[in-house]
Amino acid sequence: xxxxxxxxxxxxxxxxxxxxxxxxxxxxxxxxxxxxxxxxxxxxxxxxxxxxxxxxxxxxxxxxxxxxxxxxxxxxxxxxxxxxxxxxxxxxxxxxxxxxxxxxxxxxxxxxxxxxxxxxxxxxxxxxxxxxxxxxxxxxxxxxxxxxxxxxxxxxxxxxxxxxxxxxxxxxxxxxxxxxxxxxxxxxxxxxxxxxxxxxxxxxxxxxxxxxxxxxxxxxxxxxxxxxxxxxxxxxxxxxxxxxxxxxxxxxxxxxxxxxxxxxxxxxxxxxxxxxxxxxxxxxxxxxxxxxxxxxxxxxxxxxxxxxxxxxxxxxxxxxxxxxx
Amino acid sequence: xxxxxxxxxxxxxxxxxxxxxxxxxxxxxxxxxxxxxxxxxxxxxxxxxxxxxxxxxxxxxxxxxxxxxxxxxxxxxxxxxxxxxxxxxxxxxxxxxxxxxxxxxxxxxxxxxxxxxxxxxxxxxxxxxxxxxxxxxxxxxxxxxxxxxxxxxxxxxxxxxxxxxxxxxxxxxxxxxxxxxxxxxxxxxxxxxxxxxxxxxxxxxxxxxxxxxxxxxxxxxxxxxxxxxxxxxxxxxxxxxxxxxxxxxxxxxxxxxxxxxxxxxxxxxxxxxxxxxxxxxxxxxxxxxxxxxxxxxxxxxxxxxxxxxxxxxxxxxxxxxxxxxxxxxxxxxxxxxxxxxxxxxxxxxxx
Numbered sequence: 001x002x003x004x005x006x007x008x009x010x011x012x013x014x015x016x017x018x019x020x021x022x023x024x025x026x027x028x029x030x031x032x033x034x035x036x037x038x039x040x041x042x043x044x045x046x047x048x049x050x051x052x053x054x055x056x057x058x059x060x061x062x063x064x065x066x067x068x069x070x071x072x073x074x075x076x077x078x079x080x081x082x083x084x085x086x087x088x089x090x091x092x093x094x095x096x097x098x099x100x101x102x103x104x105x106x107x108x109x110x111x112x113x114x115x116x117x118x119x120x121x122x123x124x125x126x127x128x129x130x131x132x133x134x135x136x137x138x139x140x141x142x143x144x145x146x147x148x149x150x151x152x153x154x155x156x157x158x159x160x161x162x163x164x165x166x167x168x169x170x171x172x173x174x175x176x177x178x179x180x181x182x183x184x185x186x187x188x189x190x191x192x193x194x195x196x197x198x199x200x201x202x203x204x205x206x207x208x209x210x211x212x213x214x215x216x217x218x219x220x221x222x223x224x225x226x227x228x229x230x231x232x233x234x235x236x237x238x239x240x241x242x243x244x245x246x247x248x249x250x251x252x253x254x255x256x257x258x259x260x261x262x263x264x265x266x267x268x269x270x271x272x273x274x275x276x277x278x279x280x281x282x283x284x285x286x287x288x289x290x291x292x293x294x295x296x297x298x299x300x301x302x303x304x305x306x307x308x309x310x311x312x313x314x315x316x317x318x319x320x321x322x323x324x325x
Numbered sequence: 326x327x328x329x330x331x332x333x334x335x336x337x338x339x340x341x342x343x344x345x346x347x348x349x350x351x352x353x354x355x356x357x358x359x360x361x362x363x364x365x366x367x368x369x370x371x372x373x374x375x376x377x378x379x380x381x382x383x384x385x386x387x388x389x390x391x392x393x394x395x396x397x398x399x400x401x402x403x404x405x406x407x408x409x410x411x412x413x414x415x416x417x418x419x420x421x422x423x424x425x426x427x428x429x430x431x432x433x434x435x436x437x438x439x440x441x442x443x444x445x446x447x448x449x450x451x452x453x454x455x456x457x458x459x460x461x462x463x464x465x466x467x468x469x470x471x472x473x474x475x476x477x478x479x480x481x482x483x484x485x486x487x488x489x490x491x492x493x494x495x496x497x498x499x500x501x502x503x504x505x506x507x508x509x510x511x512x513x514x515x516x517x518x519x520x521x522x523x524x525x526x527x528x529x530x531x532x533x534x535x536x537x538x539x540x541x542x543x544x545x546x547x548x549x550x551x552x553x554x555x556x557x558x559x560x561x562x563x564x565x566x567x568x569x570x571x572x573x574x575x576x577x578x579x580x581x582x583x584x585x586x587x588x589x590x591x592x593x594x595x596x597x598x599x600x601x602x603x604x605x606x607x608x609x610x611x612x613x614x615x616x617x618x619x620x621x622x623x624x625x626x627x628x629x630x631x632x633x634x635x636x637x638x639x640x641x642x643x644x645x646x647x648x649x650x651x652x653x654x655x656x657x658x659x660x661x662x663x664x665x666x667x668x669x670x671x672x673x674x675x676x
Contacts, residue, residue, distance in 0.1 A: 017572070024573035025490055031479055032486030032494070035547070036501045038540060042512065045520040107412025115409055124417070126666060131420055133594075133658055135601020136510075137632050138651050142423045144636075145430075145644075154373070188419050195416070219402035242507070249509020251604040256636060277511045281607060299515040303508065310507030314500070 043303060050297025052290070057081055061297065067262050067283070069291050081294040083276055083301060085264035089179060090275035092268055093254065094247040096183025101190045102240045108191070109198035110228075114220060125199070132192035140256030143185035148257065151181045155269045170270035177259035178271040185257050186250055190243030197239030201232045201320055231323075238316030245309040249302060251277035276302045352390065356382035380411055424655075431652025434645045439653075443626075444614035449635055449643040458650060460616040461631040464531060465657075467620040468610075468627055469596055471535035472542050477592050479539075480546025484591075487547075488554040489576055506544035513540040514605030522609065529611040531620025534627065537605035546595040553587030554580065586668045593665040600661065601654050603629040628654045 017025070047054075054061060056079070064082015071077050108128070112121055155175040162168040205228050213223040254260075255278040262282075265273040274282070280295050280302075287295055360378035364370065369378075384407045392400035439457040447456025483502065487495050517537040521527050557580050565575035581588070606612070611624025612634065628650055635647030 020573045021571045024576070025492075028482050028486045028490055029492055029494075031482035032490075032492070032498050034479060035483055035498065035505055035543060038543075039501055039505055039508075041520065042508065042516045042540070045516055046512070049519045049523070104412050104416055107409050108416040111409040111413040115406065124413075127417060127420055130659075130662055133597045133662055134423065135603070135629060135651070135654060135658065137601065137603045137629055137636075138423065138427065138655060141632070141636060141647060141651055142419075142426060146422060146426050147419075153371070157373075191416055219398050221402040221405040222398055224405070245507045249507075249511065251509065251511040252633070277509060277604070280511055280515070281604070284608070296515055296519050299512050299519075303512045306507050306509050306512075307504055310504055311500070314503045 043300070043307075046296050046300035046303060049293055050300050053081055053294040053297040057294075061294075062087065062301065065264050067279075067294075077290070079290050079294070081291070081297075083279070083298050085262060086274050086276045086279045086298075087301075088264050088266070089273040090248055090277075092266070092273065093179045093183045093186060093258075093275055094244055096180055096268060097186035097190055097247045098240060098244060100184060101187035101243060102194055102236075104187070105191045105194035105239070105243075106198055106236055109195045109202055110224060112195070112199055113202040114224065114228075125196075128192050128195050131188075132196070136189065136250060136253045137256070139185055139189050140253035143181065143188075143253060143257045147185060148176065148181055151184055152176055155180055159269050167266060167268055170267045172270070174271045175269055176271045177257060178269050179258065179265065179273040180268045182254050182258040182273075183268065185253050186247045189250060189253060190246050193246055194236075194239045194243040197242060197317060198232065198236050201235035201239070201317070202228055204321055205231050232320065235317055235320030238313045238320065241309055241313030241316065245306045245313060248275070248309065249277055249306045250275075251281055254278045255281050348390065349387065352386045353383055356386055380407070383407065427648065427652050427655055430645075430648035431655075434649030435652070439649070443616040444631075445616065449638045449646055450640050452642055453645050453649065458626075458628065458631050458646075458653070460614060460626040461628045461650065462653075463616060463618065464610065464613075464625040464627040464630075465600065465654075467531045467625065468535050468538060468606075469600060471532060471620060472538045472599055473592060473596065475535060476539040476542040476546055476595060480543050480591065480595065481550050481588060483543070483547045484550035484554055485576065487551050489572070489580065502544050502547050505540070506548065508540060509604075510541055510602050511604040513537045514608035516540070517605070518608040527621075529609055529624060530622055531610060531617070531625040534606050534610035534625065535620070537609045538599040538602060541602060541605070542595040542599045545598045546591050549591035549594050550584075550588055553584045553591060556587065557583045590665045590669045593661050593668070597658055597661040597665065600657055601629055603633050606630050607633070628657075 057064065061082055063084045064080065065085045066080045066082055067085075069077060069079050069081075112124055112128075116124060152175050155178060156173075158168050158180075159170060159173065159175065163170075209227045209231075210223060213227050218226065254275055258273060258275075258278060259271045260274040260278050260282045261272040262274065262279065263272055276298055280298055283291065283295055357379055359382050360375055363378055364374050384404055387407065388400040388403040391403040434453040436454060438454070440459060440462065442457035443460035444456045444458070445460070483498065486492065487499055487502075514537050517533055517540075521533055521536060522529055527533055561579050561583060562575055565579045566572075570578070606627050606629060610627060610630065612630040613624035613626050615624075615626075617623050617625050632647045632650040632654065635643040635645075635650060638644075
């Protein structure tokens with residue numbers, strides 16, 4: 001007699017995740033949040049260490065032009081710390097970099113997107129990516145030994161013919177290691193970022209509009225002017241801002257090329273100046289006690305500045321990329 | 326009736342014939358000659374003058390020709406084409422110059438004892454045949470290894486959070502990762518100094534440097550890994566789920582293996598990002614000239630630091646050291662870059 005086999009009891013159907021899934025999701029979510037933690041910690045630690053400086057200097061820390069720690073005969077230490085001069089330098093150098101770098105990058109991106117045959121394009125895009133991977137000290141070395149002699153000559157030309165414009169004037173005809181040359185090196189360093197962001201955005205241009213322009217008999221330039229640029233211009237602005245963020249934070253290349261002097265210098269051709277990042281390196285070696293704290297406070301200023309620029313830039317780029325889909 | 330099949334040869338009627346290209350080339354040669362003549366006759370001089378005049382004369386003559394053949398719009402098009410070409414040429418010239426000068430300056434200092442000796446018993450001002458950069462190579466390898474251990478798991482897991490779980494915070498975390506990739510390298514160094522070197526028993530050493538480099542590497546790895554994971558077809562995930570696999574099983578046995586090459590590419594790109602970083606190391610590793618096999622204790626050297634020291638000394642011998650050091654660093658970066666490209670290319674093809 002056959003034994004009666006009990007049918008398997010029906011499985012319970014549930015949407016509750018298994019333990020393994022819960023562990024997995026928990027771990028991954030936890031790790032995902034870590035980057036937020038790191039970013040917060042960076043801001044927190046730098047602000048905390050720099051707090052004393054912020055408290056004693058107040059708003060003057062951002063606007064002051066003096067950075068000195070004087071010990072009097074009686075051992076009394078008087079500190080005056082202000083990064084104002086270096087903030088001016090940062091903005092000046094980054095402006096040179098943007099004025100030179102952004103038009104070149106946009107031209108290069110247009111060239112790569114609409115003019116080059118496909119096979120060459122792949123190679124050239126790799127070269128642009130490689131440019132982004134070059135160490136910044138390599139740019140510094142090259143800028144100092146190769147670009148500087150040439151750029152000094154260009155600076156002399158600018159000084160000779162354009163010195164009636166205030167920023168091209170100089171107190172003395174000393175053009176080596178000037179913010180202008182540092183700006184040129186930075187321009188080369190931001191080109192890969194701005195180029196690849198612009199190229200990505202140009203590639204998102206709606207194809208039907210491109211083809212419609214051609215079908216109406218537009219030349220390549222007419223097509224770019226009426227379709228690509230109106231579509232991509234805000235994205236290019238975002239790319240330029242990403243470049244600006246990089247230019248603000250660049251340290252080693254600027255320090256190598258520029259004659260870093262703690263002084264407010266509005267003359268871009270004159271060989272003195274600095275930016276916040278290079279100033280930190282300059283003062284770090286001899287800094288003790290309060291000055292170290294002040295340098296960390298300067299680091300905090302730099303951190304907040306680049307963070308704000310980057311967040312704005314990223315949201316602009318993202319919005320443009322989305323509008324193409 | 327028999328028909329012989331005539332082979333169809335595809336033609337490209339829009340392509341320029343040699344006869345159409347010839348006047349263009351002729352005009353370019355003429356404008357080159359004209360610029361030489363003008364430079365010779367006027368007080369203008371130098372390479373800058375040649376380039377500028379050639380550009381102006383070439384562009385105008387080409388656009389005038391287009392105007393006569395096809396009208397104003399074509400002339401504007403010709404002008405913009407040559408401006409775009411010039412812009413691209415200006416972008417690529419520095420790359421060629423950088424590669425050429427680095428190689429030509431760097432090879433002068435190459436010799437075998439570079440890889441067998443440290444700078445412990447030599448000074449940077451000595452001729453380059455004394456001492457070597459073994460200590461820096463060891464230091465850089467340690468830094469890279471520890472940074473990989475610290476940041477690759479975190480980068481990939483964060484990417485998994487953004488692509489697989491897509492939790493409520495995904496958009497926000499994406500935002501944070503992007504913000505993190507903009508942190509200046511000098512700030513990363515300062516942060517590790519302010520947080521770890523000042524407050525914990527870990528002093529300036531290889532591990533502190535690796536912490537700083539990881540801050541820069543994590544966003545790179547995350548963003549590349551995310552792009553790769555997004556390329557894995559959704560069908561594969563759905564197939565896994567349909568077979569009754571849990572999400573964990575699907576990710577571990579299907580998604581990640583499918584994206585393996587791309588994840589390796591992400592790692593390599595992350596390493597290429599940090600291999601040449603100098604600024605964070607200035608605050609964190611101490612920059613020793615002695616060979617140090619222990620990354621957890623005592624000062625460590627690194628290739629970028631070696632270059633930095635040579636450059637800062639400023640004597641001809643020390644600058645020669647800097648060039649040789651940067652050449653080796655550049656070779657390292659190039660190898661990593663080509664490796665990432667080949668792996669990435671293979672992934673694209675298999676798709």
